[in-house]
Amino acid sequence: MVKIGFDNNKYLQLQSARIKERIGQFGGKLYLEFGGKLFDDYHASRVLPGFQPDSKIDMLVQLKEDVEIVLVINAGDIEKNKVRGDLGITYDMDVLRLIDAFRGYGLYVGSVVLTQFGGQESALAYARKLENLGLKVYKHYTIAGYPSNVPLIVSDEGFGRNEYIETQRSLVVVTAPGPGSGKMAVCLSQLYHENKRGIKAGYAKFETFPIWNIPLQHPVNLAYEAATADLNDMNMIDPFHLEAYGETTVNYNRDVEVFPVLNATFEKIFGKSPYKSPTDMGVNMVGNCIVDDAAVREASSNEIIRRYYRALCEQRKGNGGEDVIYKLELLMKQAGTGIENRPVAAAAIERAEATGAPAAAVELPDGTIVTGKTTALLGASSAMLLNALKKLAGLDHDIKLISPTIIEPIQHLKVSHLGNHNPRLHTDEVLIALSICAATDEKAEAAMQQLEKLRCCEVHSSVILSAVDENVFGKLGVNLTCEPKYQTKKLFHG
Secondary structure, three states: OOOOOEOHHHHHHHHHHHHHHHHHHOOOOEEEEEOOOOOOOHHHHHHOOOOOOOHHHHHHHHOOOOEEEEEEEEHHHHHOOOEOOOOOOEHHHHHHHHHHHHHHOOOEEEEEEEEEEOOOHHHHHHHHHHHHOOOEEEEEEOOOOOOOOHHHHOOOOOHHHOOOOOOOOOEEEEEOOOOOOOHHHHHHHHHHHHHHOOOOOEEEEEOOOOOOOOOOOOHHHHHHHHHOHHHOOOEEEOHHHHHHHOOOOEEEHHHHHHHHHHHHHHHHHHOOOOOOOHHHHEOOOHHHHEOOHHHHHHHHHHHHHHHHHHHHHHHHOOOOOHHHHHHHHHHHHHHOOOHHHOHHHHHHHHHHHHHOOOEEEEEOOOOOEEEEEOOOOEOHHHHHHHHHHHHHHOOOOOOOOOOHHHHHHHHHHHHHHOOOOOOOEOHHHHHHHHHHHHOOOHHHHHHHOOHHHHOOOEEEEOOOOOHHHHHHHHHHOOEEEEOOOOOOOOOOOO
């Protein structure tokens, strides 16, 4: 069983109260730069067991009468068709997805801002598309010397050139489909314009990680470094907070590096900065809601191991460098863990060596490890999945949940008509076949009822899986890792 280490209900209460407090601090209006994922934050739910993936959006829903969403997208990212790696869709399409998602929660989306706009034709076309959909679109321009040239930035030739975003609510959440979109610049530009209009408004930042009020070397903070290893983000003690208050807090390098410039910008706009440190700018209450530190440490250490395996696989695919792997090895050492602490990996490798073919293993909620081997009918992942469902349903291992008379016609369809070379069933095909059998077979139905119990289980494959199998395991909510090798020596792996 996964040990709960985080009080999600407490988090919703404390976080919404903290944001309300910050709104009041600035006279009733706050621009909140929202970093990280508002939806489906599975990293947070993995390292903070008990944290719900949609907690942050649920927290905003509690404040929805006061909330207005402003979405930011870099015009250069539109031009380059930049793609979100986790979703496989372009940033411009993700803006539309996010708008639909926010509206689905009853949140008001006020506008979209095109940052670093330089007349790009694709950005203009996108703006027209959004306007035709009934959305307000604003353009913000590149400022020479940003963010260091404060006198130019905080002037009519800097922020003053940007279009003023007309907002209606007291809490303006500024978010984006990914990093580098210009959220902070949008917030600061609005403070400049609001100040010129005599409107009181402030700025705050919401970042879940690193957690500012737990130790620098705590595994949950190390897991954040692991998640951003390719960006070379680094956690560090906030020197400004330490100097101002004599209190040790954790921040990350980019915020610490930019703070002197940000502080000077506040002073230029307001005459006096409201903050003495990067930590002061944050409103994150996650650290106050950890209720079982040991459970969080264990979960975070496991996440670092999983990130290490992912980096090894990315390198094998030609998408990653050794520097990321070296950093993850260091993080594992700092967390006091290693791949020897992943039992499913050892079980999958042992089964693969015994059978001479790919194998997979899953650790069930009670700690039992179930494996699957490659057969003439099923891939190793499919076999493991069926074996796990049988175990969870209390069925005998030798029971055939799917008759060969059902599997064989599917194989014939794949090979003879759909052009597949591998006749073995993938996990999605196995689940469809099992669901068909469940209509007339009580045992198959009993196995199907166990699918939800696989959520948060650990899975390891002795080879890199196909995108189809990875996608299925992702939807089932299992934590998948793979050995960094392919089943075959071919150069192309579809």
